[in-house]
């Protein structure tokens with residue numbers, strides 16, 4: 001979502017005649033977009049600000065200047081602290097203020113500005129459309145935020161505090177943005193939301209549309225070849241959404257559905273409000289609807305009170321679910337969340353050991369999933385040059401990276417590829433010639 005937000009910031013600043021540069025030393029304005037989800041990401045912010053200060057000082061030596069801004073969820077949560085600790089920062093703004101950037105940047109040229117309110121107005125009504133030239137430069141795949149914020153308050157998570165409560169964009173607004181992306185050459189769109197499947201945007205009849213309704217509507221857009229969505233919560237995985245995986249060929253057979261833990265005791269303490277059994281039942285129904293669906297997940301090890309038995313239960317649910325890929329994290333106590341105040345915090349050493357064991361299992365599953373594709377023919381959307389000369393790269397429907405020898409003319413097409421070999425991280429193959 002931060003990648004998407006950064007593109008919208010650039011779109012918004014084009015009103016001030018700013019444009020994106022790849023050469024950091026040339027920047028008149030540097031925005032650090034930050035993540036607060038785990039301590040590690042947050043810690044990086046102050047060291048990055050140090051690097052930015054050096055860049056600004058170099059420019060000052062040459063008689064130029066640089067405005068330094070901090071955006072995103074660390075800005076939201078620790079704005080005052082950033083202002084106090086880092087005088088080099090002129091502007092701090094939270095995730096709900098991006099539409100105000102043109103004005104904020106103008107002010108920051110003369111004074112230090114902080115804007116971390118949750119405004120009443122919805123920023124999406126004010127953000128300008130991306131320029132066609134920007135859409136083209138960003139490539140064939142794009143993100144599109146349809147839902148933001150979270151009302152679920154899992155006891156480990158800062159998102160409800162940094163992004164605010166759940167808001168869904170109206171269906172028509174999403175369709176218009178998708179159409180303009182497709183007009184700019186985008187072939188694949190990934191819908192984004194902290195709880196994307198809790199989407200309930202208003203439709204043209206003034207009723208709340210769910211994510212399935214949005215997907216059916218988007219699938220009608222000519223030229224939009226592939227749809228994905230992330231991240232979903234098990235409790236919002238309703239049958240209409242599961243059916244969409246059966247009905248819509250545009251909807252890719254891949255789902256990121258985090259469970260976090262396989263222990264019902266820990267799930268309860270995490271306030272996830274579902275059990276391991278419920279999760280398994282959902283993926284069973286998903287696989288009934290779309291037997292080849294690739295499943296991905298998120299896991300937290302070492303949540304307070306997690307015993308060896310609880311950890312075993314997490315390994316068990318991984319074995320039962322069979323993931324194509326997954327993300328896993330050591331529990332990181334976050335300020336202001338109930339988890340941080342719980343007794344029986346798990347020592348760092350045990351968290352690390354558990355993470356190693358869990359990642360070994362997940363890596364085995366990922367390798368197994370990739371190797372099972374060998375010998376199959378899959379449609380690949382080629383979207384970039386490959387790592388070495390004469391190579392091109394793309395993705396399978398299951399989000400696997402594919403590399404092969406082929407002409408750059410194929411970039412921007414979907415071709416059938418027979419998979420020849422692969423490993424944990426990627427696959428190679430050859431084009432299937434149509435006789």
Ligand code: SAH
Nearest residue numbers: 156157194231258298299329330331332334
């Ligand atoms: N809304 C999504 C997740 C968003 S946060 C969901 O409910 O599944 C992305 C992931 O970061 C989470 O799934 C979780 O695995 C991880 N995460 C969030 N807070 C964390 C914390 N305090 N410590 C470790 N991992 C955390």
Ligand code: SF4
Nearest residue numbers: 150152153154157159
């Ligand atoms: Fe965080 Fe996701 Fe839980 Fe919301 S549902 S609190 S975003 S982990």
